[in-house]
Amino acid sequence: MRLHISLIYMLLMLAAFPALATEATSPVGFWKNISDKTNKAEAIIQIWEENGELHGKLAKIFDPKEATCTACKGSKKDKPLIGLEIIWGVKKNGDEWTGGEILDPSSGDIYSVKMSLAEQGQQLKVRGFLGISLFGRTQTWLRDQSQ
Numbered sequence: 001m002r003l004h005i006s007l008i009y010m011l012l013m014l015a016a017f018p019a020l021a022t023e024a025t026s027p028v029g030f031w032k033n034i035s036d037k038t039n040k041a042e043a044i045i046q047i048w049e050e051n052g053e054l055h056g057k058l059a060k061i062f063d064p065k066e067a068t069c070t071a072c073k074g075s076k077k078d079k080p081l082i083g084l085e086i087i088w089g090v091k092k093n094g095d096e097w098t099g100g101e102i103l104d105p106s107s108g109d110i111y112s113v114k115m116s117l118a119e120q121g122q123q124l125k126v127r128g129f130l131g132i133s134l135f136g137r138t139q140t141w142l143r144d145q146s147q
Helices: 004-015 018-023
Strands: 031-035 041-050 051-061 085-093 095-104 109-118 123-129 136-143
Touching: 041 085, 051 095, 085 109, 095 123, 109 136
Parallel strands: none
Antiparallel strands: 031 041, 031 136, 041 051, 051 085, 085 095, 095 109, 109 123, 123 136
């Protein structure tokens, strides 16, 4: 009987708060970008879904060295860093999100990207690469609950 009550309670909580149910299974939300070089938080990135694709923008920068993307090329050149779209075109592919691109605003370089959730959806493994995923680097972002 106690198991049935616990199960009913859990189902009611999921029904009442559907965002809690999907948060752990989707990268949508706010993420603290942790540098793979310094192991320090660099920024907060907001990821959202639009027309079946994930997009991401800089929501906050912890230690800004500049206010605009001076290293960027094309339409992103000299645009404000806060609000700058740095992830686009990423689609769900099994347990990963792939096929899109990610911008490194410090260099202006654009890489292919793949992402996967870890630690019950509290971490996001973000791999930027050129060509094949073997040639790239991975950062672990932490879900930011404070936003």
